[in-house]
Amino acid sequence: MKSRVIVGIVVGVICLLVGFIGGKIMSGTCSNSTFGKGELNVNYAKYFKGNSYLKPLTTEQMGVFNVTFEPKCRNNWHIHHGGGQILLVTDGSGYYQEWGKEARKLKKGDVVNIPPETKHWHGASKDSWFTHVAIEVPSTNGSTEWLEEVSDEEYDKLK
Amino acid sequence: MKSRVIVGIVVGVICLLVGFIGGKIMSGTCSNSTFGKGELNVNYAKYFKGNSYLKPLTTEQMGVFNVTFEPKCRNNWHIHHGGGQILLVTDGSGYYQEWGKEARKLKKGDVVNIPPETKHWHGASKDSWFTHVAIEVPSTNGSTEWLEEVSDEEYDKLK
Numbered sequence: 001m002k003s004r005v006i007v008g009i010v011v012g013v014i015c016l017l018v019g020f021i022g023g024k025i026m027s028g029t030c031s032n033s034t035f036g037k038g039e040l041n042v043n044y045a046k047y048f049k050g051n052s053y054l055k056p057l058t059t060e061q062m063g064v065f066n067v068t069f070e071p072k073c074r075n076n077w078h079i080h081h082g083g084g085q086i087l088l089v090t091d092g093s094g095y096y097q098e099w100g101k102e103a104r105k106l107k108k109g110d111v112v113n114i115p116p117e118t119k120h121w122h123g124a125s126k127d128s129w130f131t132h133v134a135i136e137v138p139s140t141n142g143s144t145e146w147l148e149e150v151s152d153e154e155y156d157k158l159k
Numbered sequence: 160m161k162s163r164v165i166v167g168i169v170v171g172v173i174c175l176l177v178g179f180i181g182g183k184i185m186s187g188t189c190s191n192s193t194f195g196k197g198e199l200n201v202n203y204a205k206y207f208k209g210n211s212y213l214k215p216l217t218t219e220q221m222g223v224f225n226v227t228f229e230p231k232c233r234n235n236w237h238i239h240h241g242g243g244q245i246l247l248v249t250d251g252s253g254y255y256q257e258w259g260k261e262a263r264k265l266k267k268g269d270v271v272n273i274p275p276e277t278k279h280w281h282g283a284s285k286d287s288w289f290t291h292v293a294i295e296v297p298s299t300n301g302s303t304e305w306l307e308e309v310s311d312e313e314y315d316k317l318k
Binding site: 034035036057058060061062064083084086088090108109111113115133135137138 | 193194195216217219220221223242243245247249267268270272274292294296297
């Protein structure tokens with residue numbers, strides 16, 4: 001008779017596992033990047049510390065790109081000349097910092113308006129992947145000026 | 160003794176429910192709109208069938224808006240003059256249709272490039288909420304021309 005109780009409990013535990021694994025799978029599909037990871041961002045690798053991935057969403061009327069950073073990955077300080085950029089954070093957590101200001105911690109749903117002619121960087125936090133859509137504000141003769149790395153010393157101080 | 164088996168099975172079923180409810184809660188937080196629902200879209204209600212919700216994400220350098228449609232909600236046929244629009248689907252499922260073409264079914268992660276001077280509509284599917292970011296391609300003297308409703312007859316035919 002005891003064995004039947006044990007069977008009942010085992011069935012219960014299996015059901016619990018199935019339920020939670022089902023839940024994990026459901027939430028797992030959400031934590032994947034909404035717009036896809038794309039390819040290793042080889043062309044801009046020299047301006048990044050760590051690996052980033054680039055998926056162009058459209059370049060037909062203007063440039064909209066999905067950028068994914070592995071944990072600790074960040075781009076160098078840089079300046080958009082002409083038109084700025086708008087970041088829409090879709091997954092993970094990271095930072096945006098303008099020169100001379102405190103870094104702003106970013107999470108899913110946050111929006112960053114980067115004005116032109118503003119020295120800044122963005123990237124992942126230490127323990128999380130980070131994904132944002134980058135909308136390039138159109139301008140005539142726009143360009144990006146890439147500057148120095150965000151040093152480990154600066155980065156490691158971030159909370 | 161049978162009662163112990165029943166207790167075991169009841170425990171199992173409760174565990175199953177707890178597991179799935181846990182999973183639902185976890186996935187529920189993901190299926191919420193990434194950028195927030197915002198307010199009932201009162202100003203444009205006359206150009207929509209059903210309720211939509213509008214959350215401006217930025218208007219500083221250009222207009223980027225999050226638009227949420229309740230099931231069956233869609234906007235009228237309309238034309239963007241000057242600059243078009245780019246849609247980034249973040250949640251749910253819906254449609255995009257250009258005049259004279261088949262409707263395109265949309266889901267999370269899809270991107271739509273709407274050229275200027277193109278008669279079209281977009282909205283939710285019958286049984287799902289639908290959310291997209293709308294990026295307004297900047298132009299000088301851009302405007303939107305609102306046209307006739309998407310009739311129930313047209314809409315109900317969609318697969």
